[in-house]
Amino acid sequence: MRSKWTEYLEELMSLLDKYDPKRSFKLRHDVRERFLEIKNAMQESYIREMLGNEVDRALKWVKVFNNEVNEAKDELGIRGIMFSKEFKSFIEDPVAHLKKKLFNYTYDLLRRKIDVEEFSRVAKAAITTSLRTNLRTLYQNWVIISLLRNLAEYGIRIVYPEYNYLLLERSGRQKTGSIPPNCIVYIKGYGYLSIFIEAPRPLSWEDTEDLRRVWKLYTALRPDVMVYRGRVLNMLAPERDPPILRPNVIIECKELEDWFIRVRDVRGPFAKPLSAEEWRSRWIRGLWDGLADILGVTREEVGEELKKRALRLHETKVVELYREFYRPDVMYLVSMTKVPRDITRELRHHGIIVLDDVGFNRRNLKRLTEDMLNRLFTTSLSKSKDIEEEVEDILENLLRRLEENGISISKNELLFLMSSYISLKEDSFINFVKKSVKMKYG
Known part of the structure; x- marks a missing residue:
């Protein structure tokens, strides 16, 4: 037919x-x-x-x-969500x-x-x-958005980026020589979470020396989501191997029904480094191939391809490799469909918490939300709020009271007015500090 x-x-x-x-x-x-x-x-x-x-x-x-x-x-009280083109x-x-x-x-x-x-x-x-x-990408983004919606029930505010958008893409985010988060949220009564999607990514470079420094970022494994407790504006840590800060949480998302029987070639940690000259040569070769195709001409093949070293792994082993490579405090795997019991048992044996048969029901992620908050914010250290969180609460309370009095200003404006007021009342403020210190330390 x-x-x-x-x-x-x-x-x-x-x-x-x-x-x-x-x-x-x-x-x-x-x-x-x-x-x-x-x-x-x-x-x-x-x-x-x-x-x-x-x-x-x-x-x-x-x-x-x-x-x-x-x-x-x-x-979430945001103007929009930005995705890749x-x-x-x-x-x-x-x-x-x-x-x-x-x-x-x-x-x-x-x-x-x-x-x-x-x-x-x-x-x-x-x-x-x-x-x-x-x-x-759709299911990964759905998991992130659903997680934030679940956190919103505790009272959250997106504090980064500051222009009231949620960024779910990483295009050009590393051009400044750092690896910034996609978002930082403040959770009332808990603290800050910094969320990175599909990171780390390579930084810009100009010569072989630059490329040598950032090569590990090209070859680093990239889990779907990495989360840090606190405000982390740059995950880069050049002195470490891998060269990023150790994440508190990793979340891996699986949308396929048979994801656990699939295999993948993992070249990352096993790839041979290239020099800037080799990189440029390959780029020009690719450009020439494209032009030759358009012009209807051929070119002579010169040189040999560098051998590619790769390891073929089942997806379950790739997930376990993420855990071993980055050593997070906790790692979750979110599967849209049911995961066989033996696969779940194997992943749990490697310290990975499995949430399966989640579908598109964000209530099925409640357990992840609650468990993550409990693990990150219930230690003796995190029970006592740090000074940054105390200041945040004070500012939020002042902004709310000002709005009740018909005055709507930004946090930066409030901070400027507070510093101006202290300057006007400098002597009184110094006396206040003296009394406070004396009461605290005797």
Whole structure:
């Protein structure tokens, strides 16, 4: 039985053979409209045929996720949530996003540069990879947002970034030479949590010496989420191996039903370092390959590829490797579906707490929320608030009382006014400090 998408393809070819035999794609308006209509129908038909029910599943997940985002903005009191360009495009319209992945292959096919068999092979790989990557990101983001919504029941405020947005992407976040968090939240009665997503990431570099210093960041393992107690504005710790601060919490998210039987090549810690010259050579080689493809020329292969060292591991072993590599105080694995008892037992044996069959029900993450708070904030040290938290409570109380009196100002403005008031009453303030110190120390 012939595929519907190949019927659309034949129609496209006939249209182009008639109006654009040289494949310049400079079509008059009415022909162009017809061309785009058939092309879109062909691409959508191809996506539906290759991915089947996965498309409907993606549409369902995106609908649930977008509802979660809208509710979270209200509950967290934020203006919005910022995603990567790729993921934002996906959740706006999954099918339209997958069509973009077919753009180059479609035109190569219409130019007869590749045949139907090669098109089907490379195009299917492109849309399958894109769909799986974005669904993985979707579930990871859902877990983070749901965790924050659960924490909101205790009373939280996002204190970083300061422009009232939640950042769930890391694009260009390391350009300043540090690795900042995605967000820092203040939890009333507990303290601060700093959340890093898919970190550490590489820093910018200019020469071989720079690259040598940051190489371990290129090869470091990247769990889905790392959480630190307190305000951590930079996780980088060059003197350590791996070169980041030890996290208090790691959260790994799994959206696939069969995730535990899958394998992955882990090159990170086993990759051979490159010099800046080798890096530049590879970059230019890749650029030249792309230009050669466009210009229809070939280039002579020169030199040998450096041997890649990798370790093929089951996903369960990768999760255990995260635990061993970073040694967090506690590690959680959140699985959308049920995890077999023997897998759960193995992970627990390695100190990993498994929450399975979570689905898209954030109440199923209540246990994670409560357990994390208890572990991070119930030690004898953390029971007594540090001075930063005391000041935060004082400022919050003053801001609330000012609002009750019809005065709405920012925290920075309040701090400035407080320092101005102290300057005006300097002698009184010094006497107050003297009395306070005398009462405390005798």
